[in-house]
């Protein structure tokens with residue numbers, strides 16, 4: 143049996159009040175000044191202040207780069223890196239969902255490896271560990287605070303570059319549901335569906351193994367019980383805290399087992415139309431599951447059981463179909479928009495499908511599709527009721 147290396151952050155703090163641990167985590171590393179990387183929205187709603195208040199209280203020096211936007215670009219990474227070097231920073235505090243984390247990971251790698259962000263597209267392209275990063279998650283979905291992936295949009299080629307690199311793993315991950323309480327329902331829904339997609343793709347990836355299977359199934363159970371509650375009432379702290387655990391476990395699962403065709407295709411929608419990542423996954427997930435069903439149906443039945451579907455009286459085929467239907471139904475209940483109502487244009491399908499074939503996530507899919515299969519799956523999602 144081959145051996146398996148497991149990747150995760152060195153330290154993790156999860157639960158209400160976790161932000162208070164940040165100065166202590168910062169003091170444990172031999173660094174002088176942080177660059178806090180976040181976005182305008184989190185600055186505006188006061189989440190950045192929640193963090194800087196904690197840093198100020200303990201006298202932790204920092205600079206701030208608060209200009210990350212969704213689907214971060216090479217230009218944003220270069221601007222953040224400039225602030226990092228000119229500000230005399232030597233570690234990062236990333237505050238956000240996937241975008242701020244991804245931008246920080248890119249800066250972390252450039253800080254110790256030099257070069258440009260584009261040099262690191264692909265698998266294991268950096269030579270040495272990045273600058274330390276404390277990753278504070280503000281959404282219950284991306285899992286970006288735990289993963290060894292980051293995604294940067296190359297604005298010239300209009301593609302999302304996927305980087306897979308253990309050197310970008312966070313020194314510490316912080317998941318505090320208090321900072322997630324202000325998330326609007328649409329973002330809670332989209333990021334929650336992202337977490338569900340992580341768990342399902344990790345559980346059915348061709349590289350799945352027992353450690354990740356356990357994490358993925360428990361994450362699925364929690365998402366089934368608590369996602370809708372968190373969407374309906376953002377101040378339901380029991381739901382928020384359980385979604386923290388779910389998305390963290392799903393994050394560790396997929397960071398190690400890999401993802402698949404949903405993410406390979408979703409990255410193209412995000413890169414081409416700047417659509418939110420979680421929504422793209424939710425729109426594609428049932429259609430990719432339909433495509434993968436012939437290989438994955440037993441595992442889809444396991445997913446169905448974790449979702450709480452009474453599968454014991456069903457055949458494996460019925461259970462797999464019921465699981466896919468459950469996903470379609472919850473997406474409607476939590477108001478995930480339809481692909482046909484988005485900026486998606488069928489005439490772009492050949493380009494989107496060709497790029498999806500080269501996405502780093504596709505290799506982990508249970509079936510290696512032909513480009514025509516990917517095109518047909520985009521169209522199935524577009525034509526869905």
Ligand SMILES: [Fe+2]
Nearest residue numbers: 284336340419
């Ligand atoms: Fe994702």
